[in-house]
Amino acid sequence: MPVRLYLSNVGKSFTMHLQGGTTIPVVSGVDFSVDAGECVVLGGPSGAGKSSILKMIYGNYRCDQGQILVTVADEIVNVADAEPRKVLQLRKDVIGYVSQFLRVIPRVPAVEVVAEPLILQGADEGKALAKARDLLTRLNVPERLWGLPPATFSGGEQQRVNIARGFIAHYPLLLLDEPTASLDAANRAVVVELVAEKKQDGVAMVGILHDQDVRDKISDRIVDVTSFRAEAA
Amino acid sequence: MTDFFNDDPLLQVNGVTRYYGDRIGCRNVSFQLWPGEVLAIVGESGSGKTTLLNCLSTRLAPTAGAIEYRMRDGAMRNLYQLGEAERRLLMRTDWGFVHQNAADGLRMTVSAGANVGERLMAVGDRHYGHIRETATDWLGRVEIESDRIDDDPRSFSGGMRQRLQIARNLVTHPRLVFMDEPTGGLDVSVQARLLDLLRRLVADLGLSVIIVTHDLAVARLLSHRIMVMRHGEVIETGLTDQVLDDPREPYTQLLVSSILQV
Numbered sequence: 001m002p003v004r005l006y007l008s009n010v011g012k013s014f015t016m017h018l019q020g021g022t023t024i025p026v027v028s029g030v031d032f033s034v035d036a037g038e039c040v041v042l043g044g045p046s047g048a049g050k051s052s053i054l055k056m057i058y059g060n061y062r063c064d065q066g067q068i069l070v071t072v073a074d075e076i077v078n079v080a081d082a083e084p085r086k087v088l089q090l091r092k093d094v095i096g097y098v099s100q101f102l103r104v105i106p107r108v109p110a111v112e113v114v115a116e117p118l119i120l121q122g123a124d125e126g127k128a129l130a131k132a133r134d135l136l137t138r139l140n141v142p143e144r145l146w147g148l149p150p151a152t153f154s155g156g157e158q159q160r161v162n163i164a165r166g167f168i169a170h171y172p173l174l175l176l177d178e179p180t181a182s183l184d185a186a187n188r189a190v191v192v193e194l195v196a197e198k199k200q201d202g203v204a205m206v207g208i209l210h211d212q213d214v215r216d217k218i219s220d221r222i223v224d225v226t227s228f229r230a231e232a233a
Numbered sequence: 234m235t236d237f238f239n240d241d242p243l244l245q246v247n248g249v250t251r252y253y254g255d256r257i258g259c260r261n262v263s264f265q266l267w268p269g270e271v272l273a274i275v276g277e278s279g280s281g282k283t284t285l286l287n288c289l290s291t292r293l294a295p296t297a298g299a300i301e302y303r304m305r306d307g308a309m310r311n312l313y314q315l316g317e318a319e320r321r322l323l324m325r326t327d328w329g330f331v332h333q334n335a336a337d338g339l340r341m342t343v344s345a346g347a348n349v350g351e352r353l354m355a356v357g358d359r360h361y362g363h364i365r366e367t368a369t370d371w372l373g374r375v376e377i378e379s380d381r382i383d384d385d386p387r388s389f390s391g392g393m394r395q396r397l398q399i400a401r402n403l404v405t406h407p408r409l410v411f412m413d414e415p416t417g418g419l420d421v422s423v424q425a426r427l428l429d430l431l432r433r434l435v436a437d438l439g440l441s442v443i444i445v446t447h448d449l450a451v452a453r454l455l456s457h458r459i460m461v462m463r464h465g466e467v468i469e470t471g472l473t474d475q476v477l478d479d480p481r482e483p484y485t486q487l488l489v490s491s492i493l494q495v
Contacts, residue, residue: 014479015481055478061479084475105429105432106425107426107429108429
């Protein structure tokens with residue numbers, strides 16, 4: 001299978017100016033690749049830099065060193081130095097991000113929150129909403145909630161709305177930031193199914209997953225982030 | 234959204250500088266704005282945000298620098314070399330300006346319908362029935378009941394006035410809208426409604442927006458890109474979530490860490 005994502009010698013540190021300019025090294029020399037249809041899980045204890053790596057791939061954190069190469073059709077884009085509008089284009093069509101936290105937008109009903117990414121990719125609104133209802137059903141979000149804005153939902157309900165939103169569109173590269181944290185077994189099983197379907201579609205995935213059972217079921221390979229530990233300067 | 238990834242910028246700003254006597258308003262600001270892009274200018278009071286916005290919108294001539302705008306015919310024109318008639322036409326039709334204080338952007342003694350209709354007449358619409366119909370439609374889009382069309386904005390609440398000002402600006406389908414603290418001074422539930430409305434209209438109409446705000450939550454919700462200003466200069470710029478989640482400059486880190494968590 002073709003390589004979808006390649007991180008080459010990626011490094012990141014934070015300089016905390018409010019704490020006297022302390023530099024906190026996060027990772028250095030990060031080097032791995034992910035093929036289409038493959039799910040790579042980042043391993044290592046909390047604080048090893050797993051989330052920072054995902055956020056750099058999404059362009060949410062800046063990348064200080066190295067390259068983050070994403071294959072887009074017949075073009076290769078380096079996220080590490082891409083212009084903001086290029087990154088936004090990638091997020092619309094190429095890179096998806098599923099996190100456990102929903103950023104609530106006032107007054108937008110759950111079903112529209114879920115359908116939005118697919119509509120932005122140019123899908124017919126009716127079809128996108130139908131797919132959104134289908135995903136909400138699969139993730140056991142009660143139908144009476146679909147027309148309501150998720151601001152008042154429970155944490156678990158918001159999380160499942162967010163998972164539906166993350167999986168609805170077709171992104172060749174999907175980042176999973178602990179999507180199953182605190183989900184019950186039935187919903188974890190749904191996420192495992194959704195990931196399997198994405199693999200069938202040739203989607204490359206990078207995940208952070210603390211649930212051992214989910215991890216065993218979906219990971220094709222584990223990349224141990226502790227080997228990219230940056231040393232304090 | 235269709236021309237969002239068009240390669241031609243709508244606005245090209247080079248080295249814009251404005252002095253007030255020997256004090257700096259803003260200094261050496263350069264950036265490009267693309268169609269469909271929402272740019273937030275953030276920073277504390279006195280950082281030069283509004284000076285810059287006024288320079289960009291031809292309300293205040295810069296001391297130095299150039300601002301070029303892509304006219305509807307596709308040609309880039311230097312804004313400060315436009316004739317007065319051309320400049321006025323641009324401001325009345327192709328641009329919008331949403332003031333913090335709605336009274337600055339509305340005519341307070343004429344009806345809500347006339348406030349919206351006036352912009353239509355500026356672009357040559359003379360058919361009363363059509364103007365009234367369009368005005369009613371726009372009042373609906375900004376969630377003002379149609380039975381308020383003949384009331385003047387003095388009888389409106391602050392939030393309604395602000396929504397009316399937005400309708401007045403958008404009715405001519407401008408391509409670029411400047412906003413100066415559009416949610417400032419409104420209470421939070423009114424703010425949330427206005428923000429959601431703005432977010433939808435901006436996306437539906439594919440507007441380019443330059444919005445000045447000191448509220449980082451507003452910037453996060455509405456903007457794609459952010460410029461942080463301090464002492465008249467742009468000190469940090471980038472994707473909105475990148476600047477807010479991974480701020481690099483000491484001042485930006487201070488701003489981000491000063492947000493109250495609810």
